[in-house]
Amino acid sequence: MPEKDTSRGALRDVLHRRLAGRSMPLLAGARFVIPAASIWTGARTWVRRFRELGLTEGDRVVLSLPRSPASVMVTTAAWWEGLTVCFSRQGAGPKHELLRSYDARLMVSSRPGGHTLVPDHAGACPETAVETRRAGEPTAGVALLLESSGTSGSTKRIALSYSNLLHQVVGHAEALGIGPNDVVCSVLPWDHAFGLLVSLWPALLSGATVVVDPHNGRRIEALIDLASGSGSTRLDLVPRQVRELSRSARGTHLLRRVQGVVGGAPVTRDLVGVLNETSLRVGYGQTEASPGVALGRPGEFSEGWLGRPVGCETSVVDGTLRVRGKNVCAGFWDDGRVTHHNPDRWLDTGDVVQVCGDGFRFVGRADHRFKLENGRLVDAPLLEVGLREATGDDRVCVVPGDGVEAVVVLGRGLPSGRSERVGMVMGRVPWRAVVIDPSEPIYSAKGDIDRRALNGLLLGGVKRSLAA
Amino acid sequence: MTMMQNTAGAAPAQGTFVPNELFGMLGNLSRSDADACDFGVIRVDDAGKILMYNRYETELGGVPASSAEGKNFFTQIAPCTNNSLFFGSFKKGIAAGSLNVAFPYTFTFKMKPTNVKIHLYRDAASATNWIFVARA
Numbered sequence: 001m002p003e004k005d006t007s008r009g010a011l012r013d014v015l016h017r018r019l020a021g022r023s024m025p026l027l028a029g030a031r032f033v034i035p036a037a038s039i040w041t042g043a044r045t046w047v048r049r050f051r052e053l054g055l056t057e058g059d060r061v062v063l064s065l066p067r068s069p070a071s072v073m074v075t076t077a078a079w080w081e082g083l084t085v086c087f088s089r090q091g092a093g094p095k096h097e098l099l100r101s102y103d104a105r106l107m108v109s110s111r112p113g114g115h116t117l118v119p120d121h122a123g124a125c126p127e128t129a130v131e132t133r134r135a136g137e138p139t140a141g142v143a144l145l146l147e148s149s150g151t152s153g154s155t156k157r158i159a160l161s162y163s164n165l166l167h168q169v170v171g172h173a174e175a176l177g178i179g180p181n182d183v184v185c186s187v188l189p190w191d192h193a194f195g196l197l198v199s200l201w202p203a204l205l206s207g208a209t210v211v212v213d214p215h216n217g218r219r220i221e222a223l224i225d226l227a228s229g230s231g232s233t234r235l236d237l238v239p240r241q242v243r244e245l246s247r248s249a250r251g252t253h254l255l256r257r258v259q260g261v262v263g264g265a266p267v268t269r270d271l272v273g274v275l276n277e278t279s280l281r282v283g284y285g286q287t288e289a290s291p292g293v294a295l296g297r298p299g300e301f302s303e304g305w306l307g308r309p310v311g312c313e314t315s316v317v318d319g320t321l322r323v324r325g326k327n328v329c330a331g332f333w334d335d336g337r338v339t340h341h342n343p344d345r346w347l348d349t350g351d352v353v354q355v356c357g358d359g360f361r362f363v364g365r366a367d368h369r370f371k372l373e374n375g376r377l378v379d380a381p382l383l384e385v386g387l388r389e390a391t392g393d394d395r396v397c398v399v400p401g402d403g404v405e406a407v408v409v410l411g412r413g414l415p416s417g418r419s420e421r422v423g424m425v426m427g428r429v430p431w432r433a434v435v436i437d438p439s440e441p442i443y444s445a446k447g448d449i450d451r452r453a454l455n456g457l458l459l460g461g462v463k464r465s466l467a468a
Numbered sequence: 469m470t471m472m473q474n475t476a477g478a479a480p481a482q483g484t485f486v487p488n489e490l491f492g493m494l495g496n497l498s499r500s501d502a503d504a505c506d507f508g509v510i511r512v513d514d515a516g517k518i519l520m521y522n523r524y525e526t527e528l529g530g531v532p533a534s535s536a537e538g539k540n541f542f543t544q545i546a547p548c549t550n551n552s553l554f555f556g557s558f559k560k561g562i563a564a565g566s567l568n569v570a571f572p573y574t575f576t577f578k579m580k581p582t583n584v585k586i587h588l589y590r591d592a593a594s595a596t597n598w599i600f601v602a603r604a
């Protein structure tokens with residue numbers, strides 16, 4: 001049974017208090033500047049239409065829009081009405097397929113189609129006729145369905161309740177200390193938990209100005225111009241963007257000037273020095289945790305540092321971090337329905353961590369552990385920590401080889417004398433080393449090693465092999 | 469966001485919807501001149517108090533000139549402009565003695581968001597301040 005979620009009423013209060021008739025927050029893009037008051041009246045046009053169409057609590061609406069006022073208006077209206085918003089990346093697939101896969105009643109998109117409304121040029125609901133789709137069981141209590149590619153690479157659709165949503169956006173707005181004088185440069189996509197629930201909505205509900213980067217952080221020089229020109233005080237980034245910004249003096253200056261959260265992937269050794277000289281802070285979590293689990297302090301970075309828990313309980317079992325609290329997702333969308341899970345459960349993050357004081361350091365993924373054919377467990381994440389130290393190679397990883405040996409994959413050759421040190425780290429695990437050219441496509445969009453791609457490469461024969 | 473920056477000397481800004489000839493008339497712009505414009509013309513003092521509110525703006529916003537004039541534009545007539553970008557740009561320009569800023573904005577008219585173009589302008593010769601508003 002879905003949890004009785006009284007948070008929807010509280011969220012309504014927050015939305016009304018923060019948006020109705022207010023001059024702030026302000027949402028600004030290349031072609032729009034819209035104050036809260038107009039976001040609110042725009043949302044009202046969507047509320048009226050949802051009611052006319054007979055949409056009720058738990059009905060699903062697919063949202064496939066660019067980062068725009070319309071996206072915020074539709075989301076506000078849907079949450080006001082207790083609908084479930086299915087966030088979809090633009091161009092994620094044919095409309096009918098998206099509607100079917102979410103078993104949704106309606107889609108809001110910038111391109112017309114069946115069961116679809118296209119916002120008018122100001123973001124409000126159009127007058128055009130639309131027929132809603134017949135759909136199955138409503139997902140009452142579920143505020144949003146978000147896709148997560150997950151660290152394992154398999155896509156999941158995660159159901160976040162109104163309680164999850166409220167806890168996340170209000171809690172993070174407070175924890176991050178965002179205020180009406182902040183100008184938040186929005187770089188991250190809004191169909192991902194980090195961009196939507198750590199960056200955008202905490203800023204909006206804090207009365208800040210949100211300036212939307214039209215290039216999603218992909219054009220670094222343009223991002224620097226935008227953030228500088230708009231006087232941005234906050235910038236939430238993934239490590240890859242930090243790395244790209246740090247390559248220029250202007251980018252480094254920007255990094256040192258702003259506050260914000262660096263998350264989405266572990267902070268690697270090469271970025272620690274850069275980040276220690278900023279007021280940015282590490283943020284750790286996953287979509288299943290709404291996504292916020294931990295935050296670091298401004299400028300507090302070290303390799304793999306995840307920060308301290310925020311608004312949730314944590315425990316470490318067999319080296320793996322578990323989380324419990326209001327941020328733990330309500331369930332998962334699968335086979336045309338939401339499978340609800342006990343909201344008081346411990347969520348296994350699948351992340352192997354080391355406890356460091358009152359916080360955690362990322363070691364690796366539990367599912368990167370493997371067994372050799374002789375049954376010996378290879379704790380690859382732990383070995384990789386030692387190997388990074390022993391080889392000075394940040395790209396090193398340990399994967400299954402043929403039969404009873406592990407393969408130590410390196411990004412560059414081993415200098416003389418390092419082989420012995422690798423042997424000491426590997427201990428009793430039989431191993432051989434291979435070097436894979438860094439230009440090989442084995443890195444994920446987040447910048448970490450895609451082990452499935454790596455396995456494919458290993459099966460296909462690697463370029464060079466070193467005798468262990 | 470696309471913004472024309474303040475420019476010293478406040479020459480008519482490029483790309484504005486305000487006709488060039490109007491800038492030369494601002495020191496002596498009569499109510500009937502303003503009412504003849506097919507965009508909103510609002511004259512305000514340095515604090516934002518409305519001194520002139522033309523017919524177009526009355527029709528767009530549904531507020532009669534007699535009700536608007538004497539009130540503060542940023543805090544009483546269009547309080548959704550009381551933010552860092554809109555009122556902030558105005559105050560910054562007034563303090564600098566040079567105001568020539570244009571940007572898109574979304575007002576709410578008749579309970580519906582409406583995209584407009586805004587041009588904030590200070591006529592140095594006559595020391596008058598203007599808010600021009602046109603539907604986008």
